[in-house]
Every structure is written in structure tokens, then in C-alpha cells.
Amino acid sequence: MDIQWICVVTIILTWFCTGSSIHQTSVDPPHNLQIIDPGLLGYLYIEWHPPSSLPVLDQCTIRYKLKYRSTGDADWKVVFTKKLKYGDGFDLSKTTEAKVQTLLEGRCTNASEIQSDWAHATFQVPSPGELESQIRDFHCVYYNWEQLTCTWQVGQRVPPGACYEFYYWYEGLECAVQCEDYIQTHGRNAGCHLRNLRQAEYLDFNVCVNGSSEATRLRPSYFTFRLQNLVKPSPPEKLSVSIAADKEVHVAWSPPGGGVPPNCLDYEVQLAEDDGYADATWVFASTQMETAFTFSQSNRSHVSCVRVRGKTNMFCADKGFWSEWTQECFYVSRKDEKQLFLLITVVLSSLSVFIILILAARCKKKSKKGGSGQCDE
Known part of the structure; x- marks a missing residue:
């Protein structure tokens, strides 16, 4: 019995060792x-x-x-x-x-x-139509993180009556969707406005612009981008400028209204130095999310114009477009102009007082001669 068990164990061990070595x-x-x-x-x-x-x-x-x-x-x-x-x-x-x-x-x-x-x-997707029938200069901007506007130029060889159509898709949509608000030029679709795209942010946004005509098919064009990388914010608001006694220029502003998160904006400030009304020299300064900046004016007495613009920063997008500059342009008068202005003000004030005194004296003199309580000039 013991011999039988030894044989069984030997067979099992041999099988296991042999199997594990393969x-x-x-x-x-x-x-x-x-x-x-x-x-x-x-x-x-x-x-x-x-x-x-x-x-x-x-x-x-x-x-x-x-x-x-x-x-x-x-x-x-x-x-x-x-x-x-x-x-x-x-x-x-x-x-x-x-x-x-x-x-x-x-x-x-x-x-x-x-x-x-x-x-x-x-x-490879089949490419019907001639290459010259594709649209040209396709360009998209996500204005103020609220509205996507895409525009294009017609192809170089497009038959009369040809029509382009804009389709888009992003993850979450069941199928591709056609534009409902076209921009038209000379009766042809040349762009598209899209709104309410919050769900598409930070996702691949796929676009196809294709078209057709009675004569032939037009070659489609495909594009993929992300909305946050196409943002152009509105200009900053409530720009204010003040000059300190040490001639430092303090600039402050507020983030623009709309859909751009304030923490997603960096700014650029410009100050123009104008020597003797010659061409202005702009001094640039960049800030990261701050809404105030100070220019040191210790050695300057020039006429200066200040303006600010904004752009999405690296924390929210890989790239973007600068906003337009603020419309206001605040000027700081030169010291000699200030002195001249004060001198003119004093002279005019003195002259006004002198004229008033003369008129009063004449009025009093006539009153004594005529006995009348009225004074005619």
C-alpha cells in the first residue's frame, strides 16, 4: 500500500515538474x-x-x-x-x-x-470632386467663450450654383449635426455661427465642410480642434489710470463680462511715450491674471496713453487669440503743459475779475447821475 502511494505521488510530481517547465x-x-x-x-x-x-x-x-x-x-x-x-x-x-x-x-x-x-x-475616405473645389482659408474663433464663428472662402474652381454645407460632431452627440445659422456671401454659404457649446469644451470638435452642385460634387474638407484653444475674449472693462506724486502710472481694470472664467485670462498693458508729439513708442508689460499694474515714471515726463487687452492663459488652454484693446485711451499731460494750463487759467480768471469791476464802477457812476436804479450798458 505504501508502495502504491509512493508511485502515485511520484507520477504527480513528475507531471507537475514536466508541465511547469514548458x-x-x-x-x-x-x-x-x-x-x-x-x-x-x-x-x-x-x-x-x-x-x-x-x-x-x-x-x-x-x-x-x-x-x-x-x-x-x-x-x-x-x-x-x-x-x-x-x-x-x-x-x-x-x-x-x-x-x-x-x-x-x-x-x-x-x-x-x-x-x-x-x-x-x-x-482612406474616397475624395470625390476636384482638389480645387475644396474650401480655402478656413478659420474659427470662439468669441468670449460663448459663440463659435467659422468662415471660409470658396474653392478656386467652383461651378455656378454650388452650395457648401457645414457639419459638426463631438462626443455626446448621436450623429453629425448641420449648421442652422449660416453666414452668406454673394448668395453662398461662407460661414457658420454656433452657440450653446459648453458640452463640447475640452473635447475634440470635428467639422466637415462639403458641398455639391448640379454639375459635379465638391471635395469635402475635414478639421478637428478644441474650442478652448480658439477663444477670443472681449476687451477688459472699467479701465482706470492714476498718477502718483512720484510720477508712477497706476493702471487698473476689470475682467470682461461673458463666458470667459476670470481665472483663465492673462493681460498685456501698453503705455505710449510721446516725445514732442513724435511717433509714439509703446512700452509693453504682461501680467498673469492680475488686474492692476504700475509703470515707474521716475524719469519720464511724456504724454502717455494706456490700454489693456486679454488672452486665455496656459491654465485653461494651449493657445488662443488676443482680445481687442480697450477703447479708452487715458492721456497724462506733460509737466510744462500743466504749468501753461495753470498760467492761462490764472490770467483768464484775473481778466474776468477786472472786467467785472469795471462794469460795476460804470454802473454805479450812471446810477448817481441819472438817479435811476437801472444800469444800461
Whole structure:
């Protein structure tokens, strides 16, 4: 009996040791890699299936390494995932490239990572119409964080009667939406106004401008951007300027009204120095979120104009547009002009008093001669 148990234990140990010494040394790549266009103006899905043969998954972890880019991009975007699907935005005017490989690690590989070969796929949207029929000079501005305005010029070769249409999509919309407020030039759509886009902020905003005519189709144009990077705020408000006894110029203002968060604005202040009414020389100064600034005037006695503008800062956006300058231009008179003004004021005041005294004397003299209580000039 003891001999039988010894045999059984020996067989089990031999099987275990033999089995544990056999490790996975290779793994198949994913198969059926596809790039799918769901009609969301550049947002594509990259999908694949697991490898045809896999080890026992309770002994190994399987992941996938995905790389993708648009043709012409220098670098690949890289994603590690356990899922079989990934989505991102692409420029549909270019070819999209994607490749994925299997990564295997765990007991079945003796804790080392095994990589498969790459599976490859490409995707290109058909481009109907001539290249010269595409729109030109596409430009968008998100005014005061409230209204997106996009404009464009018609293509170089566009047949009469051609019409352009503007579509947009961002994550959260079920499908692409057409513009409802077009800007028209010479009877053609040349721009679009969009409002109520708060839900689209800090998301990829995908745009397609396409068109057609009775003669031919026009080539579509695709764009992807983020609204916070297109903000142009309104000018600062309530600008005030004061001059201290030491000739320092103190400038203060308030953030503009509207949708731009005050903590998202940096400012630039300009002070113009004008020597003898010659061309003004502007002195620049930048501030970070502060709404006041002081220029040292210890060695200056020039006529100065002060103005301020704002721009979204690095804490809220990667880039943006400067606002217009404040409309007010505060001038500080030169010292000699102030003295001349005071002298003229004193002389005019003295002359007025002198004239009043003369008139009073004449009135009194006539009153004595005529006995009348009235004084005629």
C-alpha cells in the first residue's frame, strides 16, 4: 500500500515538474484588424479580434499594443489596452494607418513578456470632386467663450450654383449635426455661427465642410480642434489710470463680462511715450491674471496713453487669440503743459475779475447821475 502511494505521488510530481517547465515562447498576432468610419466626421474606430490560439488565460495576462497615425505624421500614437476596440479623431483627408500586436505575460511565459508580430491596416475616405473645389482659408474663433464663428472662402474652381454645407460632431452627440445659422456671401454659404457649446469644451470638435452642385460634387474638407484653444475674449472693462506724486502710472481694470472664467485670462498693458508729439513708442508689460499694474515714471515726463487687452492663459488652454484693446485711451499731460494750463487759467480768471469791476464802477457812476436804479450798458 505504501508502495502504491509512493508511485502515485511520484507520477504527480513528475507531471507537475514536466508541465511547469514548458513555457509559452510565442503568441499569434490579433486578426481581422479593421479601421471603421461610423460617419462622425473623422472619429474612427480601430477594432480587432483576439489571436487564433491562446494559452490558458488563468496562467497568463493578455494585452494589446496599438499604434496609429495619419500619413505624414512623424510620430505614432501608442496605446496599451486589454480591450478589442479603440476610437480617436483623424484627418479624413489623409490615409489612416494602424497596427496592433499581442502582449503575453504571466506564469505561462515564466513572467517574461512575449510579443507577437504586428497586424496592419489602413483606411482612406474616397475624395470625390476636384482638389480645387475644396474650401480655402478656413478659420474659427470662439468669441468670449460663448459663440463659435467659422468662415471660409470658396474653392478656386467652383461651378455656378454650388452650395457648401457645414457639419459638426463631438462626443455626446448621436450623429453629425448641420449648421442652422449660416453666414452668406454673394448668395453662398461662407460661414457658420454656433452657440450653446459648453458640452463640447475640452473635447475634440470635428467639422466637415462639403458641398455639391448640379454639375459635379465638391471635395469635402475635414478639421478637428478644441474650442478652448480658439477663444477670443472681449476687451477688459472699467479701465482706470492714476498718477502718483512720484510720477508712477497706476493702471487698473476689470475682467470682461461673458463666458470667459476670470481665472483663465492673462493681460498685456501698453503705455505710449510721446516725445514732442513724435511717433509714439509703446512700452509693453504682461501680467498673469492680475488686474492692476504700475509703470515707474521716475524719469519720464511724456504724454502717455494706456490700454489693456486679454488672452486665455496656459491654465485653461494651449493657445488662443488676443482680445481687442480697450477703447479708452487715458492721456497724462506733460509737466510744462500743466504749468501753461495753470498760467492761462490764472490770467483768464484775473481778466474776468477786472472786467467785472469795471462794469460795476460804470454802473454805479450812471446810477448817481441819472438817479435811476437801472444800469444800461
